[in-house]
Amino acid sequence: MAHQELFWQKFYENAWAFRADFMRSLLNKGKLNTYQIIHKLSNMERLYELSMTTADESVQWNAREFKDDNKLDFANIPIATNTSAYGNLLTVPYHFSYNFSDLLIDIYDKTGPYDSIVELGCGYGRNLFEIFYRGGPLDVPYFGGEFTSSGVQIATELATATPNMKTKFFNFNHLEPDLSGLDFGKKALVFTCHSIEQVREISDDWFKVVASAADEVVGVHLEPFGFQVKHLSEISQKHQKFMEKNHWNLNFAQVLVKASNSGIIILDDNLLENSLPEDPINPGSIAIWHSGNK
Numbered sequence: 001m002a003h004q005e006l007f008w009q010k011f012y013e014n015a016w017a018f019r020a021d022f023m024r025s026l027l028n029k030g031k032l033n034t035y036q037i038i039h040k041l042s043n044m045e046r047l048y049e050l051s052m053t054t055a056d057e058s059v060q061w062n063a064r065e066f067k068d069d070n071k072l073d074f075a076n077i078p079i080a081t082n083t084s085a086y087g088n089l090l091t092v093p094y095h096f097s098y099n100f101s102d103l104l105i106d107i108y109d110k111t112g113p114y115d116s117i118v119e120l121g122c123g124y125g126r127n128l129f130e131i132f133y134r135g136g137p138l139d140v141p142y143f144g145g146e147f148t149s150s151g152v153q154i155a156t157e158l159a160t161a162t163p164n165m166k167t168k169f170f171n172f173n174h175l176e177p178d179l180s181g182l183d184f185g186k187k188a189l190v191f192t193c194h195s196i197e198q199v200r201e202i203s204d205d206w207f208k209v210v211a212s213a214a215d216e217v218v219g220v221h222l223e224p225f226g227f228q229v230k231h232l233s234e235i236s237q238k239h240q241k242f243m244e245k246n247h248w249n250l251n252f253a254q255v256l257v258k259a260s261n262s263g264i265i266i267l268d269d270n271l272l273e274n275s276l277p278e279d280p281i282n283p284g285s286i287a288i289w290h291s292g293n294k
Contacts, residue, residue, distance in 0.1 A: 014058075017148075018059040019050075019154070020150045027160075035133040050062075079094060083280050086272070088233065102134065105135055107288075108131075114137075114140060117141075118191070120191075121192050122146045122169070122195070125158060125169065128142045142165065144169045144170070146169060152169045187214060188216070190210055190218070190219050192223060206255055206259075219287075219288065220288050239282060260289070265289040270286075
């Protein structure tokens with residue numbers, strides 16, 4: 001049965017509301033576009049992290065701590081960080097990152113055109129805005145489904161600072177997937193990015209619902225499911241223990257394979273632990289599919 005821990009529901013609702021207030025204060029000044037605003041938030045989150053006090057559920061910024069031998073001499077700015085890829089622990093420059101939006105743009109350019117781009121679990125819409133500003137299509141509507149009301153609200157507000165971008169944000173719950181009433185056209189590119197991560201179990205019909213959202217659907221997922229398929233190394237083992245401890249997703253791969261075996265989707269690619277995560281024991285893996293029999 002589909003399930004998500006109440007603590008994580010509350011944390012993400014409160015965290016998105018906190019982020020929303022931060023971005024709204026910048027938006028109201030009227031001097032920045034959407035891309036600049038979301039990167040102001042990104043700047044904060046490089047050096048600070050959000051935490052929630054259990055007693056009153058308040059959210060606050062906490063400065064990230066860096067060891068003296070891993071920061072610049074003249075400022076508290078880190079030099080390097082640990083990450084992982086393909087089961088290997090790596091040390092990379094702190095300001096190096098994997099850009100999922102560039103992969104999505106390449107997929108669009110090589111397999112499109114599409115009638116819509118859809119993110120499920122979009123938060124404040126960052127990935128959609130990144131795609132648009134980094135060279136994605138200008139004349140295609142961007143849809144964002146989000147569980148939190150605060151995420152839907154701030155994403156809608158942020159879109160006003162990019163008036164030439166066609167957007168629609170709506171409530172979406174991975175536990176009870178429903179895309180009825182939404183027109184994605186005949187061909188849709190649908191993706192998720194670490195949004196199924198905190199949902200302990202998605203429903204058995206998740207892929208059936210999404211694959212039926214248009215006549216032709218291509219799905220791309222960057223989610224931490226690699227350990228569910230194969231242990232590449234000790235990192236995979238630690239990853240599994242981490243997910244079990246937090247009651248995070250444990251059945252994405254199972255439901256994905258079941259949908260593939262049933263002909264609901266055709267699984268095209270499955271790339272394990274290849275995303276260079278901020279947390280080396282929470283690596284993302286990529287699954288790509290297209291819709292099969294309706």
